Amino acid sequence: MQTITFIGNGNMALSIAKGLKGKYNIEVVGREMEKLDRFESGLESRIDKYLLDGFDITDRTILLCVKPANVEEVGKQLKGKARVLFSVLAGTSLEKLKKHIKSKAVVRAMPNLAASVGASMTTLTGDHRFQREAESLLGAVGDTLWLNSEKEIDIATALAGSGPAYLALVAEALADGAVKQGLKREDAMAAMRGLFNGFGKLIQEVHPALLKDGVMSPGGTTAAGYGALEKGNVRSACMDAIEEAYKRTKEL
Structure with a gap:
């Protein structure tokens, strides 16, 4: 099996690793061995673990999962030049990635936490030579869109x-709302989960x-409930949420 080297051991890295487990050999690089041990425990699978400082990325396939603000610091601690760098860092440009981490090719990927259950919607862009590989790699944890x-x-x-x-x-x-009208909490949660399950397919x-x-x-x-949503400007609020999140992405 192909080996994927995770740099970073946070929630997103663990979610993706859960989706890739059994399909790829996984090794993880982080600052503290204690946190790497917790990552391994959360993954429920043995992995190769390495400390960040001085780690050699030469010819490795890297999945970068650190915080966007830490790219420069992390890059200074790595040695060598990666075969390809797949980055899941929100708002971190290809130019910035190339500047701080040496790699023969760079692809940006944006999965979500549903990667842990193989149902992520992951968007991709970058070096077209690695489009198919990126789609295959991130396709192991859900759908992809180049x-x-x-x-x-x-x-x-x-x-x-x-x-x-x-x-x-929205789900909460x-x-x-159902509890407010008199439905038991556990019944309201069960009804809501059933709603989202069916809606996701529809x-x-x-x-x-x-x-x-x-x-x-x-x-x-x-119609009565929908009117209340329109009165509350839910449609406008959703559109504003995308706008504000996009602005923040550019700021990062």
């Missing part, structure tokens, strides 16, 4: 990368507008 520019991946980061947090807010609010086949029209009968319950 984009032709860094502007596009930054916008997609605001949608697919940050999206789980937005949907989590809907369940809270949205793959049906346009959102058609899905909405199909369930909204004249003067019915859905």
Whole structure:
């Protein structure tokens, strides 16, 4: 099996590693062996562990999962030149990656936390020579979409990368609404999970507008609830969320 070298051992790295486990040999590089041990425990699989300082990346396939602000510091501690660098750092340009970490090729990837259950929506851009390899690697943890520019991946980061947090807010609010009206908490949570499970399948086949029209009968319950959402400017707030997240991506 091909070996993937993770540099960084945070939540995103662990989520991706869970998806790749069994499909690739995994080695992880970090600052503290104690945290690397916890990473291994969370992965529930033996891995090769290395400390960051002086680590040689020569001819390795690197998956960079550190915080965007730490790219320069991390780059100073690495030796050699990687075969290819796949970066999951939000808002970190190809130019900046090339400046601080030596690699023959660079690809940006933006997965989300659903990678841990093999259901990420990962957007990609960068060196076209590695498009197929990037799609294969990140395809092991869900769907992939290759984009032709860094502007596009930054916008997609605001949608697919940050999206789980937005949907989590909606899910929690809907369940809270049901509890407010008198449904038991455990029943509200079960109903909400069933809703999202079914909706996730429907949205793959049906346009959102058609899905909405199909369930909204004249003067019915859905129309009443939908009107409340429009009154609360939920549509506008969602669009603003993408805009603000995109702006923050550029700032990073």
